[in-house]
Amino acid sequence: MNIPQDLKYTKTHEWAKREGNIVIVGITEYAQKEISDVVFVETPKLGQQIERGKPAAVVESVKAAFDIYAPVSGKVSKVNQSLESAPGIINEECYGKGWFFEIDMSYDDDWNQLLSADQYSDHLKQESTKH
């Protein structure tokens, strides 16, 4: 499972990348594989205020709809427009072209709450033993 070291993670399988006060958000390879065949994405609106741990987007695959949670609180500063016409890029490049949206982070402390790559990797191991 590919879990890039330079990103932060949530237990709900989103990744986050920080550039100054801006946080870029996507879903992990694990999530992408679980969801499979993404056919539709509902992204948040530009300027929308979103809250850490609350649903911020919806991914629909052939089998079902899945909520995507905000890793940090803040204002949506950018949305990946190409997901509308080509949602399949989430399956192809979940850490690259398949990013979802950017957040202008409200509280710096939110960032410190996120999991490191190693912590997320441990979390995945725990999840898999649960089943």
Added chain:
Amino acid sequence: MTEKTYPLYLHKKHEERGARFGVFGEWEVPLYYTSILEEHEQVRKRAGLFDISHMGEFVVTGKGAESYLDFLLPRNIKKLPLGKALYSPLLNERGGFVDDIIVYKVSSERFWIIVNAGNVAKDFAWFKTNLSGDVLLTNESDNKGLLAIQGPLALQVVNQLYPSLKLSQLSNYGFIEIEGGMIARTGYTGEDGFEIMIDKSELNHLWDRCFQNPDLKPIGFGARDTLRLEAAMLLYGHDMNEEVNPLEAGIGWTLDFTKTEFVARDILLKIKEQGITRKLIGFEMMDRGIPRQGYPILKSGKKTGEVTSGGVSPTLQKNIGLGYVPIESSAINEEIEILVRDRPQKAKIIPIPFYHRKKSE
């Protein structure tokens, strides 16, 4: 609390093929091996192999077998030719669906019945309740396995498996008995195809033999659902249940009222004469939302029904669904709305099935 689920007999084989598993009723089944979309296309364009061994099999034998089934079921079992199968509702006294089943007539004194996995115990009890003299009913579900081979290349695949059987001569819904079971030209995908019933002890071997044909790929329950939805084939527990009848479900043709007697005949005849108040319709989304089972159907902002099956149609590149609506707003081209995550999304009633295969013969 998780409910107890049972693995399929071929669970290991599915694991070997990289299946991702999900729960279907009380069974742990392969959802997909590579991708639902790829597997869907595989069946529409080439051929796919499905493990449907969770389904139930009954045998009805005896001198009274034909009359018994002709009373229990609304279709005409007496007129059914030998070596032919038919699709039939199994109804309660109110005319609601206990299940939908396939009946195979070996002779007037011997029939196979295939029932839905989740209904095996319930159906068997209902069959038993109506049992009369001279009829022997046995439940073979634990002993039999079932594989389906579906798609335009299905005939080629089964011909390789059974070169001596001349399966190309088998007509739609025709079947022939083989050692421990039978092969029928039936399916649940909207494509040409075959279903093979054999003893469970032979299942591993048959599964492996199927893959000697490189055109065949395993198909999970994810694509089974998208394929049957495009073909508007009903799914028990979703598109029908004990509270809806075949007239409402759009399969009134399965009710043979020329027969003087069958379970729920009089009540259904009365409903037919008075007219139904709701009806199963097919719709396609005009807005971008994807309809899912349980989503409300709205007319002029008011809830009038519910989606019973819905999702993506990979072949048609549309989002489609089935659901019950009041008869007065059930016409083709009628505009409705589907409530997707609290947002009404425009949809339009269209004819079903959504997908017709091109006849190559």
